[in-house]
Amino acid sequence: MTEVLIYIGLALIGLGAVSDLIAAIGMNRFKNFYLRLHAATIGTIWGAFVPIIGASLVAIGYEPLGYYRWFVAGAGFVAALLVLILAPAGSHALARATHRARIVRVEPCIADHLDETMCIKGGSE
């Protein structure tokens, strides 16, 4: 039973690490702030929420931690829940403030009903 939990948890941690690397590459490759929000979504949900859940599952089945492994599992689940709630809220607040303060213009744009002057029709790609 504990072997299964350890294998599932390690698979989740590996998935989280790989998607973390993908998000970091995307953060450097995208051209625009609004496009980088996609990479930030990958990096926070798949790169932070999933490995914390995996680490909690590993901690439940990992004997050398002793009796404190329940503490690791509980703290991990609480941290994962906090990341799941706070990361999209923070990204949304930042994107809304950036759009309202007119810092970055929307580059590949079809329609922008909030502010028409921010829209660059027929972007580069």
Next chain:
Amino acid sequence: MDIVVTSITFLIPIFLLAFILYIIRAIKGPTISDQVLAIDAMTYDVAAFLVVLSIYLRIPILTATAIVLALWIYALDIYIAKYLEKRELGE
């Protein structure tokens, strides 16, 4: 050899490479929003990395720092967003 320690040893360089790429974007980002977004994503990943590292080192009491880190980096987002928005809307 323990399967957990062996697997995490091979996963740690991937995390480190991701952190270095995030720091590059956080330092050279064209606008303030890009920098704050990169710091935000990097810090949530650091919180995940801390939980993994406490299992790797077998010191379970170190896990409590991840909760604090995930809670307080949200405050930086809100401060910067409030500052940018207030500057546009007038004093």
Next chain:
Amino acid sequence: MIDPQVLVLGIGALAALASVVAVYFAVIERNLVRAVVFSAIQSTLYALLYYILMAPDIVLVYVPVAVGLYPAVILFLISKTEREEKP
């Protein structure tokens, strides 16, 4: 296989090097808000560094002060004055 303590100290060395770069950019930056953001990078890396040096109580105190309180005070101060530093 690598000894865990040695590998973790290597991670700490990388974090220390990156924090030196962030502090250098924070010192030479003219735009004060960007300087606050560079300082936030340094705070996050120092939290990782204190964790690696096995001081979780220091992390519990350092993170609310350096990530939460300090940028709030500095941004409130900048909003009262000018945004660009005069040469």
